[in-house]
Amino acid sequence: MGCECGQRHMEAVLKNVGCTVELLAVAAHSGVVNEWDEQTVTRAFHWARYCEHIYSRFHGNPVIRGVLEKQLQLTNHRLKEAFPEYNAVSFLDLGRCQDLLLLWLLNNSALPISIMKMLFETKASADSTSSDYEDVRGLCNQIIQCKSACTVLRPLLGVPSVGADAEVQGEMLMERLGSALSQSSDPRRVEDFLSSVLQEFEVAAEHLCPVIAAALLTTDSAVQTASQDFLLDWLQSRRGVLQHVCTALPSKVLADLAERHQKFRDAFCKLLKKWASEMEYRVTEGEWVHAATNSAVSFQKMTEHYLTLFEACPSLRTEVEDELNAQRIADGDFDVRGLSVWGDILLALRK
Amino acid sequence: MTELQVQQATAHSPNVQQMPFWLEKAIAWGHTDTTHTRNDISLHLKRLRDFLQQLLSEISSVSSTTETLNRLPLLGQLLGQLCWNPHVTAEGASRGLLLQCLLALYSEHPSNAVERKANQWIQKVLCHLATDEEDGAAVGLMKHLGVPTKEYHLKVLKKMVTRIQESIGNSRCSVSSTNKGCSCGSIWAASEACVPLITCPEASPLIGALLQQQMTCIREGLSENFLDALHSAYLRCDLLLDEQAVVSLWYQSLPSLEEAVLNLLESATTAGSTPSKVEEQVPKSLLPKACAQHCSVFLVVNDIFRTVLKQNERNERVKNVFQTFTKCFFMELSRLQPQTSASLKAFFPQSPPSLLIPLFTMPSEMPQESLKNHLIWVSSSLQRLTEEEEDEEDSDSSNIRGNHKVFEAWFLLVQCGYWVQVVVQLLVTSGPEDCGPLLWLLTFYHHPTNRWHHRASQLVQAKAAWDHLYSLFSIEAHLLPADHLQSFISLLAPKPQQPSLAPSLTLSLLVNFATFGQLPQSISAEITQKVVHQSGLQDEATRVLSSLRLRLNDRGSFANDRVHLRIEELHNTIKNKCKPDAPSQTDT
Numbered sequence: 032m033g034c035e036c037g038q039r040h041m042e043a044v045l046k047n048v049g050c051t052v053e054l055l056a057v058a059a060h061s062g063v064v065n066e067w068d069e070q071t072v073t074r075a076f077h078w079a080r081y082c083e084h085i086y087s088r089f090h091g092n093p094v095i096r097g098v099l100e101k102q103l104q105l106t107n108h109r110l111k112e113a114f115p116e117y118n119a120v121s122f123l124d125l126g127r128c129q130d131l132l133l134l135w136l137l138n139n140s141a142l143p144i145s146i147m148k149m150l151f152e153t154k155a156s157a158d159s160t161s162s163d164y165e166d167v168r169g170l171c172n173q174i175i176q177c178k179s180a181c182t183v184l185r186p187l188l189g190v191p192s193v194g195a196d197a198e199v200q201g202e203m204l205m206e207r208l209g210s211a212l213s214q215s216s217d218p219r220r221v222e223d224f225l226s227s228v229l230q231e232f233e234v235a236a237e238h239l240c241p242v243i244a245a246a247l248l249t250t251d252s253a254v255q256t257a258s259q260d261f262l263l264d265w266l267q268s269r270r271g272v273l274q275h276v277c278t279a280l281p282s283k284v285l286a287d288l289a290e291r292h293q294k295f296r297d298a299f300c301k302l303l304k305k306w307a308s309e310m311e312y313r314v315t316e317g318e319w320v321h322a323a324t325n326s327a328v329s330f331q332k333m334t335e336h337y338l339t340l341f342e343a344c345p346s347l348r349t350e351v352e353d354e355l356n357a358q359r360i361a362d363g364d365f366d367v368r369g370l371s372v373w374g375d376i377l378l379a380l381r382k
Numbered sequence: 383m384t385e386l387q388v389q390q391a392t393a394h395s396p397n398v399q400q401m402p403f404w405l406e407k408a409i410a411w412g413h414t415d416t417t418h419t420r421n422d423i424s425l426h427l428k429r430l431r432d433f434l435q436q437l438l439s440e441i442s443s444v445s446s447t448t449e450t451l452n453r454l455p456l457l458g459q460l461l462g463q464l465c466w467n468p469h470v471t472a473e474g475a476s477r478g479l480l481l482q483c484l485l486a487l488y489s490e491h492p493s494n495a496v497e498r499k500a501n502q503w504i505q506k507v508l509c510h511l512a513t514d515e516e517d518g519a520a521v522g523l524m525k526h527l528g529v530p531t532k533e534y535h536l537k538v539l540k541k542m543v544t545r546i547q548e549s550i551g552n553s554r555c556s557v558s559s560t561n562k563g564c565s566c567g568s569i570w571a572a573s574e575a576c577v578p579l580i581t582c583p584e585a586s587p588l589i590g591a592l593l594q595q596q597m598t599c600i601r602e603g604l605s606e607n608f609l610d611a612l613h614s615a616y617l618r619c620d621l622l623l624d625e626q627a628v629v630s631l632w633y634q635s636l637p638s639l640e641e642a643v644l645n646l647l648e649s650a651t652t653a654g655s656t657p658s659k660v661e662e663q664v665p666k667s668l669l670p671k672a673c674a675q676h677c678s679v680f681l682v683v684n685d686i687f688r689t690v691l692k693q694n695e696r697n698e699r700v701k702n703v704f705q706t707f708t709k710c711f712f713m714e715l716s717r718l719q720p721q722t723s724a725s726l727k728a729f730f731p732q733s734p735p736s737l738l739i740p741l742f743t744m745p746s747e748m749p750q751e752s753l754k755n756h757l758i759w760v761s762s763s764l765q766r767l768t769e770e771e772e773d774e775e776d777s778d779s780s781n782i783r784g785n786h787k788v789f790e791a792w793f794l795l796v797q798c799g800y801w802v803q804v805v806v807q808l809l810v811t812s813g814p815e816d817c818g819p820l821l822w823l824l825t826f827y828h829h830p831t832n833r834w835h836h837r838a839s840q841l842v843q844a845k846a847a848w849d850h851l852y853s854l855f856s857i858e859a860h861l862l863p864a865d866h867l868q869s870f871i872s873l874l875a876p877k878p879q880q881p882s883l884a885p886s887l888t889l890s891l892l893v894n895f896a897t898f899g900q901l902p903q904s905i906s907a908e909i910t911q912k913v914v915h916q917s918g919l920q921d922e923a924t925r926v927l928s929s930l931r932l933r934l935n936d937r938g939s940f941a942n943d944r945v946h947l948r949i950e951e952l953h954n955t956i957k958n959k960c961k962p963d964a965p966s967q968t969d970t
Contacts, residue, residue: 052781086528126528130513137509140502144488151485153478170532171512172481177535179472180582184543187572188549195541199534200523207527228526238519325900 041095045102047108048085051128052106052120059135060114064142069168072136076167079128086125087103091214091224096122133170147181193241193248193284201245204228208258218261225265229272232348239272240279247288247295263294277302282336286343296344299349306333307376312369319372334379341380397433397440401456404433407927408463417571421777423469424577424607427476427536428614430464434479441486447497452485457487458503460726465507473578474620484508539584546572547591569595573608580611581620590627593634607634617641629672632679639679642669643686650703657702657929663707674714677728684730688793695830698922702929705799714744733794734787737763741798746936754816756807757801761819764826767791772832792830795823798874802827803933806890809848810898821845843883847873851891854909855899867912874917885919886926893926897948906948907955914956923956 054075057063067075089095100122107119124131133150136142152169181195188194193201207228211221229239243266247259266273277285277299289296306328310319319330341348355377362371369375407426411419437457444450451457464480465468471477489497490506515521515531524534550569571591579585582825589612592604612631615621616638623631632639646667650660664670673680687704694700719725726738740760744755795802805820805827812820825844829837850870874885892913896906914923931949 038870045516083528083530090528123525123528127525127530130531134509134513137512140505142505144485144490147488147505147508147669148485150512151481153474153481171508172477174512174532174535175471175477176582177532177539177584179468179477180579180585181535181539181542182468183472183575183578184539184546184585187568187575192545195538196517196520198545199537199541200520203524203527203529203534203537228523238517242523270454329734 034143041098044085044118045098047078048082048099048125049102049106051082053110054078054118055128055132055135055283056110056114056117058141061139064136064139064146067143069146072146072149073167075136076129076170079132082125082128086122086128090122090126092179093215093220110219113146147148169344190268193245193280197238197241197245198249200242201247202249204242204246205249205255205258205262208261209255210255221261222265225262236275237279240276241284243272243276244280244284244288247292248284250288259292260294263292267289267294267298273298274302282332282339286339289340290343296347300347302355303336307372310315310372312372314369317339319375330375330379334376337376337380352380355380397436397454400433401454404430405456406461408460408467411467412463420469421574421607423467424574424605424611427470427473427577427607427611430470431473431475431479434476438483438486441483447500447533451496451500458500462507462849469578472582474581476578479557481508481705486641486761516902532915536584543585543588544686547588550588550591550595569604570603577605577607577611580608580615581622586622586624590623590630592822593623593627593630598609604634607802609638613638613641625668625671628668629675629679632669632674633671636682639672639682640686642667643683647686647690647700647703650706651697651699655699655933657706657925659677660706661932664703665710670707670710671714673711674718680711680729681731691793692789694907696828696884696886696924701796701799702925704797708797709800712744730794732786732790734763734767734791736792737794741794741801745800745804753804754812754820754905757805757808757823758816758819760801761823761826764791764795765819765822766798768832775867788830792826795827799827800933803890803930806894807898809891810894812903814849814852817845817848821848824887825883828887840883843873844887845890847883847891851895855895855906857902860955867909871913871916874919885917886922887921889914889919890926893923893930893952896952897945903948903951907952910952912957920956924953927953927956 058075085099089099103120103122107117109116111119120131136146137150149168150171153172159267185195192198208221208225211224215221229243246262249255249259266276270370280288285299289299306321309322310330311322312318321328337351341351355373358373359371359377362373363376365371368378407422407430411423413419437454440454441457443451444453457614461480461483464476465484471480484504484507488501492498492501513531520534521531524531548574569592572588576585576589576592580589592608593612595604609631612621616631621628632642645671649655650663655663669683673683687707690700691704715729726742727735730738737760740756748756768788768791771785802824809817809820809824821844822841825837825840829840847870850866850873854866854870868920873883874888892910896910899906901909904918910923914920927949931946931953934945934949
């Protein structure tokens with residue numbers, strides 16, 4: 032009985048999602064939009080929100096997700112026949128259905144001026160009777176306000192921070208990772224999720240590092256400890272990414288990360304040592320240079336990393352200095368510059 | 383419209399002439415984003431808003447977009463430029479006007495190619511404005527995480543506001559850090575950046591934090607543009623600030639403070655206001671709180687009061703506002719610090735120092751039996767002060783300082799008007815032997831200037847009024863001596879030839895005799911009703927009663943139930959039987 036009920040419920044969900052996608056296609060490509068009024072638009076946004084809800088509820092559930100993806104495939108196929116210029120809606124798109132609806136609606140040349148006025152309404156032009164359609168009325172005005180305000184304030188944020196954008200992205204990432212971890216018992220699936228999310232940054236790697244740092248520095252709830260642990264493990268298993276993170280981020284952020292997470296501290300110290308061991312002395316320049324010419328790590332940067340790290344974790348100093356000293360002795364125990372990278376780092380750190 | 387008319391309209395329209403100026407500005411602003419351009423934008427935002435308002439009314443008044451574009455050929459270019467300037471689109475009013483201009487240019491039924499093309503362009507601009515994203519990677523990530531754009535941007539904005547607020551809170555300018563360059567520069571930059579965000583609800587915590595920043599550095603503080611923008615938003619009632627931020631705004635911006643004081647005075651002295659309404663309005667205005675926190679705010683407010691009082695010496699409404707204000711101010715001040723004569727002197731540098739503590743002590747803080755002696759002492763002190771100064775004035779007619787001293791003493795008495803109310807109440811129960819100093823104090827309160835040496839004559843009249851009332855209200859027989867009453871009423875009639883007594887003085891004596899006297903209630907009410915009716919002073923009498931009632935309701939006053947009952951009944955008598963048009967049953 033319960034099963035039958037659930038099945039009927041699923042059928043209803045599939046039907047609703049299918050209809051909403053059809054609605055999106057109409058909003059994008061049909062001249063019928065010209066006859067839409069405020070009520071129609073508001074209802075369309077309600078259905079779009081419904082799809083967002085479906086997405087957040089089922090994106091971690093592979094079975095239901097699969098069924099929904101199949102439904103979307105069918106609907107997309109039909110719609111492509113009706114509107115040749117139609118862009119298929121993916122399961123991922125359901126998560127931001129309202130954005131899609133807005134974008135497609137605004138691009139439809141049949142959109143009537145009354146709807147534009149409604150979407151771009153400002154407080155000043157709103158009359159007191161317009162309490163209906165509250166969430167859609169003035170939607171674009173609010174979006175523009177937020178975006179512009181962010182652009183105006185962005186230059187005020189100091190350099191050593193990861194930036195408010197990255198912070199928010201990091202927080203959202205941890206939130207989603209947390210829910211993925213609680214929903215799925217298979218770590219491989221969560222790993223896939225994380226990889227697919229962070230794949231976005233392949234073309235914009237400089238954006239990835241602050242987001243990862245921010246995610247590891249969030250302090251919101253206990254759930255995040257599990258998410259952060261997961262992210263740290265993921266990071267360690269991808270040495271390229273880890274190295275990239277440590278190259279791109281400022282010393283202060285790296286030291287903060289090391290202070291917060293033992294795992295990161297160990298990995299970072301190991302990496303610093305690796306970098307040092309790869310350095311060679313260029314007599315012509317009188318400087319230690321990293322062997323891989325494209326590396327951004329300089330001798331100076333490395334000592335800065337160490338010093339900032341000691342400031343954040345003072346207990347680390349003796350341990351690291353002892354290690355460096357042991358290496359220096361192994362290199363012949365000379366007190367001359369340019370012979371042992373370990374000795375020279377030690378010298379720089381004690382300056 | 384004929385072509386000639388169009389030409390004339392075009393020539394006279396201020397928009398056409400200003401258009402190139404604004405277009406040039408918009409292009410320059412869009413070209414580079416430096417501190418200099420940002421500064422220039424915030425400097426011009428207010429004027430730009432006015433200009434956009436003019437443009438909007440012009441667009442709305444012209445029948446078609448084709449015609450508008452003929453008149454204002456640069457319009458599209460200007461709007462296009464401004465739409466891509468975040469400093470302009472961040473500001474609520476400018477953004478609203480900009481969007482309305484674009485929407486007003488849209489032709490519902492385009493009649494030609496120009497209008498069709500304009501429609502397409504408008505829709506494209508609007509679409510870009512609402513949906514374009516600068517940060518592609520962030521968009522991708524949010525898509526994967528299923529976070530809607532609006533939610534994302536709102537979160538980022540709130541995060542930025544918190545972070546900047548924190549960095550402001552952490553930074554302190556100190557002498558030792560001067561060579562490192564102090565944080566006040568960044569506070570100036572933050573305040574300048576906030577100019578377009580004054581009315582943005584998400585930014586209000588940051589604006590509040592900036593306002594409350596302790597400015598220890600003399601080199602740089604909050605930007606002038608920021609304070610100006612706050613002030614004009616304050617005037618439009620468009621500000622979303624918490625109490626403490628509003629107090630800080632007054633502390634930082636003199637025009638805003640003046641505006642607030644004048645607003646309070648205006649609303650508290652309008653025709654419909656009553657003492658009990660004033661009692662609510664004054665603390666609600668937050669001004670007493672601001673005054674208690676910042677001595678400099680108090681000094682400004684008191685200066686405004688001083689000026690207003692000089693022009694409204696006899697206006698009891700105005701005096702009532704000041705008294706209520708002082709009471710509220712003291713309540714706030716005592717919450718912050720214990721009062722000493724030194725601390726009071728900072729707030730009242732011009733008042734006679736010896737009178738500060740005696741007058742600012744509340745009557746309720748003193749044993750009832752010492753009230754009379756206290757007031758006799760106050761009266762003699764003031765009397766001595768005025769005599770000294772007025773003697774000097776006699777010998778030197780240009781003695782402005784003397785006048786000033788007397789005025790300041792009187793101003794203080796007005797602010798501490800609760801003592802004058804005690805004076806009147808004591809006059810009811812005093813015998814002829816010690817009513818002299820009390821009557822002097824009451825007369826001085828109502829007639830501070832001894833112009834043409836009228837005080838002696840006014841004192842004689844006040845004494846006569848008191849004598850009348852004293853005998854009227856002490857007669858045991860329940861018969862009204864009509865002649866006594868009549869000659870008392872004649873005291874209230876205006877006499878152009880001689881210096882007459884302020885009716886409010888006589889009325890307050892009457893009301894207090896009727897309330898605290900020993901005559902039966904019915905007779906007291908009858909006397910009051912007759913006097914008030916025949917002299918036509920219903921409003922004034924109601925006001926005196928209301929403030930008496932308010933004072934007696936104050937914590938620690940000595941009123942009993944009988945007194946409250948009598949006030950209620952007197953109130954009803956005046957309200958119901960003293961309407962000027964109603965035929966009086968007790969007319970003699």
